[in-house]
Amino acid sequence: DTGVSQDPRHKITKRGQNVTFRCDPISEHNRLYWYRQTLGQGPEFLTYFQNEAQLEKSRLLSDRFSAERPKGSFSTLEIQHTEQGDSAMYLCASSLIGSNQPQHFGDGTRLSIL
Amino acid sequence: AQKVTQAQTEISVVEKEDVTLDCVYETRDTTYYLFWYKQPPSGELVFLIRRNSFDEQNEISGRYSWNFQKSTSSFNFTITASQVVDSAVYFCALSEGSGTYKYIFGTGTRLKVLA
Numbered sequence: 001d002t003g004v005s006q007d008p009r010h011k012i013t014k015r016g017q018n019v020t021f022r023c024d025p026i027s028e029h030n031r032l033y034w035y036r037q038t039l040g041q042g043p044e045f046l047t048y049f050q051n052e053a054q055l056e057k058s059r060l061l062s063d064r065f066s067a068e069r070p071k072g073s074f075s076t077l078e079i080q081h082t083e084q085g086d087s088a089m090y091l092c093a094s095s096l097i098g099s100n101q102p103q104h105f106g107d108g109t110r111l112s113i114l
Numbered sequence: 115a116q117k118v119t120q121a122q123t124e125i126s127v128v129e130k131e132d133v134t135l136d137c138v139y140e141t142r143d144t145t146y147y148l149f150w151y152k153q154p155p156s157g158e159l160v161f162l163i164r165r166n167s168f169d170e171q172n173e174i175s176g177r178y179s180w181n182f183q184k185s186t187s188s189f190n191f192t193i194t195a196s197q198v199v200d201s202a203v204y205f206c207a208l209s210e211g212s213g214t215y216k217y218i219f220g221t222g223t224r225l226k227v228l229a
Contacts, residue, residue: 099212
């Protein structure tokens with residue numbers, strides 16, 4: 001069990017640029033989640049994949065955000081035309097299928113918009 | 115709508131003191147799941163415990179214990195004989211009983227254990 005891996009750990013970019021983050025879940029985990037955490041707050045749900053299917057998207061996920069999990073393994077989260085308000089920690093989590101399986105989180109990608 | 119409230123923003127204790135972190139939740143589901151996670155300064159959320167809505171039995175794991183009371187919609191977390199390494203932000207989370215099982219997190223309680 002190598003844990004959930006996220007890359008990069010930190011990303012600094014100028015407003016208006018596009019950014020892409022990668023998440024590698026625990027290998028046997030079918031479920032994959034993306035959350036966003038701002039300073040002093042708890043993580044907020046963004047989107048959920050079961051295998052390669054994206055089954056739910058939060059209203060927080062505007063049209064500038066897109067997520068994929070093409071082969072049901074790693075996932076990417078892209079933000080186009082970044083805005084100041086996108087500055088946050090982006091967390092990825094994975095879990096086994098099962099009603100009460102806990103989610104295991106990666107270290108997150110901290111995005112800073114200049 | 116589901117909601118988790120952690121009213122304590124920050125708690126400071128001296129090492130070896132006991133401390134209880136409060137969590138109150140709201141849900142209309144009859145089946146749901148509750149979790150506690152620890153977020154140390156490094157940032158990774160570390161799973162501590164899960165409880166389902168049908169299991170009100172309290173649990174103890176070493177210095178950690180959890181008190182789940184459906185009557186008051188609370189799932190409190192106690193650390194006995196706190197240590198400096200317990201310093202972190204602790205999050206309580208609620209998950210629905212079906213569907214995506216996404217988490218609704220509280221705003222967290224920052225625990226500072228002073229030597």
